[in-house]
Amino acid sequence: MPDVARGGHLFTLDPGRDYPVLERADGVHVWDTAGNRYLDAVAGLGVVNIGYGRREVADAIAAQAAKMPFNAGNIFSNEPAIELAAVIADMAPGDLNSVHFTSGGSEAVEVALKMARQYHVERGQPERDQVIGRWTSYHGATLGGLSVGGAVGRRAKYLPMLLDMPHIPPVYCYRCPWGLTYPACGVTCGDELEREILRVGPERVAAFIAEPIVASVGGAIRPQPEYFPKIREICDRYGVLLIIDEVITGFGRTGTDFGIQHYGVVPDLMVMGKGISSGYAPLAAVAVRDHVRSAFVDAKVAFEHIFTYGGSPVAAAAGLAVLDIYRREGLAEHAAELAPAFASNLAGLREFPIVGDVRTIGFMAGIEFVADRATREPYAAGRKVAALVREAGLRNGIVTYPGTGMAGGSAGDIISLYPPLTFTLDDIADMGERLRATFTEVSATLGG
Ligand SMILES: Cc1ncc(COP(=O)(O)O)c(C=O)c1O
Known part of the structure; x- marks a missing residue:
């Protein structure tokens, strides 16, 4: 009984709307x-x-699909994924030297949340299970991403299913939550993270997650220059991991490879997606600093996680061809x-x-x-x-x-x-x- 003339059997996001095809x-x-x-x-x-x-990206995808389309990530690795991880490590700031691939940004956010949690478990701090997010921010459509995200409208109907994670107010000078103006405000929005860590209990906080420049639910909301240096310092003071979500801001969107580079700060985990493969294949990733990788290597444990398509060689081949164009041009x-x-x-x-x-x-x-x-x-x-x-x-x-x-x-x-x-x-x-x-x-x- 599909009744939408052009959509037919397709359940679109708004099944009642007649979408241009x-x-x-x-x-x-x-x-x-x-x-x-x-x-x-x-x-x-x-x-x-x-x-x-871009023909050369399509050709790279076709060649990899013909050569080897898939490998199980818990048994094998593959050359395109290894090469692409090296390219991203080279582009990413500081010692964000290790890269874990997923198919989309929401999956990558889930990886970052779980990796941050397991990092503390392996380092003997299993009580760290809280991730602080911000209102007016987006970290994906999965229940974990929605829980730490602050997109009120996108969360509303799923609230009873979400994790009860703490949030701090947004950095939003046009409608400042404190009614202040910069620079007289002293960037109090940054201090709010410390207040929240102390409220939750520092021993409970695993990570803080933020978009460097708020994208889809804020429309290019850009923190003042002091904000992220202040955030980095607070995270360090309390042993809290800093997760920066570059899914939209990454790969040139803001005029630098990554948005956080405007602030000279290196996060512990950096989530990326979208521009990494420019939509030619589903691909996203989490880059982590050496100390995060070491927590797993030193404890001689695996990351307790797998997505079937994580590290897809076809998606990685697309990413390699895309980033080659991105850098060359x-x-x-x-x-x-x-x-x-x-x-x-x-x-x-x-x-x-x-x-x-x-x-x-x-x-x-x-x-x-x-x-x-x-x-x-x-x-x-x-x-x-x-x-x-x-x-x-x-x-x-x-x-x-x-x-x-x-x-x-x-x-x-x-x-x-x-x-x-x-x-x-x-x-x-x-x-x-x-x-x-x-x-x-x-x-x-x-x-x-
Ligand atoms: C900042 C940010 N994080 C995460 C996501 C989720 O990525 P995806 O839609 O690929 O799952 C998005 C998507 O727009 C995003 O903008």
């Missing part, structure tokens, strides 16, 4: 089966950093170079009264909508402003990423932008024009 992609554009072309200003989902249509440097043009183009959208804040770093942006710019009052959740923008964007030939919940509960709309890192100045100009047409349409709808 995408057929092909090239460069920074995607086409649907009706022949409509869209400028993909979100690179799929912050994923396709190297752009679409200097895509992080390209994003950094064009970041001012990207930022100033989007800043021009402030001329629309519905735009409250425009935040950017590298090729990552968040545009927050408000009903009243002076008071920063959001639109009522029922007006579904972010969804209106998404739909109007599609009509105007541009893909944007909608989000809500910036102002508590489900109110406070944003759209995020994560263009392919291959975006040119012409693409930036095209993006600006299409967003202008989109915002004109949405402003008329909201005003009416």
Whole structure:
């Protein structure tokens, strides 16, 4: 009885919505089966950093699939995974020298949480079982990731099934939870971690997890420069592992290989995904520092964990080909170079009264909508402003990423932008024009 005309038997994320069906992609554009072309200003989902249509990645995948598609991770290793781990270790800051692969970012977050826990168990501190997260942050859709994440809307219906993990307030200067302004605030949001560790009991805390720059549920929320150095110092003081989630921010998105490099801090575990294979194959990873690996080697124990597809040679072959392009073409440097043009183009959208804040770093942006710019009052959740923008964007030939919940509960709309890192100045100009047409349409709808 499937009744959605074009979806047929497919259970899409919103089974009642009639989705445009995408057929092909090239460069920074995607086409649907009706022949409509869209400028993909979100690179799929912050994923396709190297752009679409890279033949050499497809060839590498096909060659590896023909040679050897799979190996069991508890019995064998494989050459593409070993090589890719070396490439990532070379790119990652400090002594993040060992890499464990998974198929997606949520799986990688689960690995990081379990590895952090087992690290303490093997070091004789089994009472450390709490992972502190932050509100207004996202660490994946699995129950563990949702538990440490702080995406209120995405957690709500599953709350009774989640782990009861502690959270601290977000770093969110536009709506500072303490009503303070930088620098007079003294970056008290960072001190909040110490307050929470002391509240929970330092002997109970295994790790703290954070996105370096909040992406999908915050729209490019960037902490002040003192924040992560302060966080690193607090973690060290209490023997708490620092997990940095680079699933969106990694591989050039913010103009550096990894977002945390803006802060000169080395985490103990670093989660990555998306750009690592640019969507050509499902691939994500956790890089760990030498002392984390040593906890397992010294205790002569295995990591008590396995995902069937972890370390897939086909996915690793894709990752190798993708990162070869990424490094050869200097895509992080390209994003950094064009970041001012990207930022100033989007800043021009402030001329629309519905735009409250425009935040950017590298090729990552968040545009927050408000009903009243002076008071920063959001639109009522029922007006579904972010969804209106998404739909109007599609009509105007541009893909944007909608989000809500910036102002508590489900109110406070944003759209995020994560263009392919291959975006040119012409693409930036095209993006600006299409967003202008989109915002004109949405402003008329909201005003009416
Ligand atoms: C910061 C962050 N962590 C984890 C995830 C989950 O990754 P995946 O959707 O690949 O499971 C995402 C996805 O958007 C993310 O942005």
